[in-house]
Amino acid sequence: MTSAASHSHPHSHAATPQHHGPAHHHAHGHDAGHDHDHDHADTGLDDVLAGVLDLDAAVFAPYLSAVTGRVADLAGDGVRHVVDLGSGTGTGTFALLERFPRARVTAVDSSPAMLARLVEAARAKGLGDRVDTLETDAGAGLAGLTDADLVWASASLHHVDDPAAALTGVRAALRPGGLLAVAELDGQPRFLPDDAVAGRPGLEARCREALDGLHAEQVPHLGADWGALLAAAGLTVEEERTELLELRAPLPAGTGDYAHLVLGRIHGALEGRADPADLAALSTLLDGGPADVRHRDDLVVRSTRQLWVARRPADTAQPRADAQP
Numbered sequence: 001m002t003s004a005a006s007h008s009h010p011h012s013h014a015a016t017p018q019h020h021g022p023a024h025h026h027a028h029g030h031d032a033g034h035d036h037d038h039d040h041a042d043t044g045l046d047d048v049l050a051g052v053l054d055l056d057a058a059v060f061a062p063y064l065s066a067v068t069g070r071v072a073d074l075a076g077d078g079v080r081h082v083v084d085l086g087s088g089t090g091t092g093t094f095a096l097l098e099r100f101p102r103a104r105v106t107a108v109d110s111s112p113a114m115l116a117r118l119v120e121a122a123r124a125k126g127l128g129d130r131v132d133t134l135e136t137d138a139g140a141g142l143a144g145l146t147d148a149d150l151v152w153a154s155a156s157l158h159h160v161d162d163p164a165a166a167l168t169g170v171r172a173a174l175r176p177g178g179l180l181a182v183a184e185l186d187g188q189p190r191f192l193p194d195d196a197v198a199g200r201p202g203l204e205a206r207c208r209e210a211l212d213g214l215h216a217e218q219v220p221h222l223g224a225d226w227g228a229l230l231a232a233a234g235l236t237v238e239e240e241r242t243e244l245l246e247l248r249a250p251l252p253a254g255t256g257d258y259a260h261l262v263l264g265r266i267h268g269a270l271e272g273r274a275d276p277a278d279l280a281a282l283s284t285l286l287d288g289g290p291a292d293v294r295h296r297d298d299l300v301v302r303s304t305r306q307l308w309v310a311r312r313p314a315d316t317a318q319p320r321a322d323a324q325p
Helices: 047-059 061-075 091-099 112-124 163-173 203-218 226-232 255-269 276-284
Strands: 002-008 081-085 104-109 131-135 148-154 174-185 236-247 301-311
Touching: 047 061, 047 091, 047 255, 061 091, 061 148, 061 174, 061 236, 061 301, 081 091, 091 104, 091 112, 091 148, 104 112, 112 131, 148 163, 163 174, 163 226, 174 226, 203 255, 203 276, 226 236, 226 301, 255 276, 255 301
Parallel strands: 081 104, 081 148, 104 131, 148 174
Antiparallel strands: 002 236, 174 301, 236 301
16 A cells, blocks of 8 residues: 555645545445445445445555554543444454454444444454444443543544534533544545446446435435544544545555445436436446456556544543632
8 A cells, every 4th residue: 555645734734625425434324335334224235335435444444544544643541441432343342442442342333234244353353352332323422331441433423414513512522632533535436447338438426426415415424524524523633634645556455445445336326417328337337347456457446535633631520619819
């Protein structure tokens, strides 16, 4: 994996990023491309979504390891309780359990099926006694959770209706001095060369443009300035970082399957919203034929990812009302 650019801005606020494409990673959202759009009408597990989540973690494993390492450096040695807000299949939960070997993790998600899958995986890994679950939406508060040393919110907060209220709930769940790590991205990764389909140059760019309109309607906080929102919630931003990730051949195992699942979800999200000729061209990348992304050797995976780490200030003693000056 190469990083085309990496910028760390402690105690500063980055510019609002562009938000193209269906974002992907732990959230509860509306558009078909999101990693964590767990706002299901029923309790069934979305197997395609679960596959996207797991493959994203596998393809970008070095990045996830690096991010949790940076968070651990800021958190220090005393982490005993971690909250994974929008846990999905548990990719973040298991990374955090490995990074903080003396901690328990409370996995929070609105999908009971996702939580059940996570618990089963934890037991299979011998980690069941270190995982608790809470079924609730990321924006509904964290009732009953207090004194968390770290809250990890990976691509979940942009799905909430009221970011300020959600961050107030997170702040209340943190112990004084505890950390909130917000990991976000600018949308789904890009995979295709410009000439991926003969006669339809720029196909992927046009699909992302169409998805911008969808996100403006359904996920308006994708691309928000979380640094400013964190500060407004009374949290002290200690690090902001934007990384432009680019993966080239030899690509990690599973990259073709990952591209196929993501692009398939994009196709579904854009039915009736994109040029039919573009949708037809996209279909040729998914139909098992010679142009199928699972058979190509010219994929380049690009993704812009951001991290904000903020601390709840230590509480200061309030003076008594009858105290003398």
